[in-house]
Amino acid sequence: MSDLQRLLGYREPIFNASMAGAAGGALAAAVSQAGGVGMIGSPAAPKTEWIEQQVQHVASLSTPWGVGFMAWALEADLYPLEAFLDFGPSLVTLSFGDVSRAAALAHEAGVLTAMQVGNAADLERAMADDIDIIIARGGEGGGHGRNEAGTLPLLQLATAQQQKPVIAAGGIGTARGVAAVLAAGASAAWVGTRFLAASEATGHKNVKDAIQQAGLDDTTYTRAFDVAQQLPWAPEFGGRALRNEFSDTHADLSTWAPDEQLRLEMQEARAEARTSMAPVYAGEAVQFIDSVQSAAEVMAELAGFRKVLADAASRFA
Ligand SMILES: Cc1cc2nc3c(=O)[nH]c(=O)nc-3n(C[C@H](O)[C@H](O)[C@H](O)COP(=O)(O)O)c2cc1C
Known part of the structure; x- marks a missing residue:
């Protein structure tokens, strides 16, 4: 048992990533009940009612759950964190x-x-910050983050420090992937994309359909969707999403100026879940999704890492 497992009390070393727009209370509860750590992804400015609805799913669980925030949003207003902390x-x-x-x-x-x-500079800062656990997230991952280091080199750097527990993230979508990061010294895997088409994940049918159809070569790392929506993401945090007509035709941001018409068009495309224009954030592990499954089924598949590790140990004994 790892120190982190003892600290948090989970059975399976698998966390669903806190994904705004996809990981609400229902997904977090299902993952937690399946033995992992269920994480709720808070949007930048959640309403009290939304927080209460999500928490209803997890508050009475005897298994661990958590909540993830975009730190830049909390810099302006700590309320969402305060509200969630009331629910333990x-x-x-x-x-x-x-x-x-x-x-x-x-x-x-x-x-x-x-x-x-x-990246390495982030890791150094996190070692000095008031942070207990490091999540080493490679650029293969879905959604926002850096596109600088791959999961494996970053994970090897992070686990070498041996001071704070490390969770691996980015591109982990199968039992083999979980086994690989645990063998490289991670205490657990942080899995986002693989849960996007889970029945408990929130998300329009069009989005879940696109996720099931896409493969390894279909993602792109871009700021185009954020620039179009005029969102306050720092430029170093673009996002990995499925390539679509919009990202293909707006790869070059150097000539862009804020455009209200475009902002409204993108808002409409998102509301209608029109996936040729709206972002479908997903990482390279989208390759491993071809049907809607329950979170418990995904967890059972990922928990197959024990057999993968045992097979590897006997192959190289
Ligand atoms: C649809 C989507 C939404 C995300 N939203 C958030 C978020 O709100 N906060 C956050 O810290 N990370 C967010 N992420 C990033 C994940 O926490 C994580 O880094 C990523 O999913 C790991 O890589 P993977 O997708 O290959 O499993 C999101 C990822 C996706 C795919």
């Missing part, structure tokens, strides 16, 4: 921004903190 999460993740105030607040409430890091 086991873990809070703070990624993509200054974490000092938010981490202090979580620790005052006795809650562990984690942060996604995407």
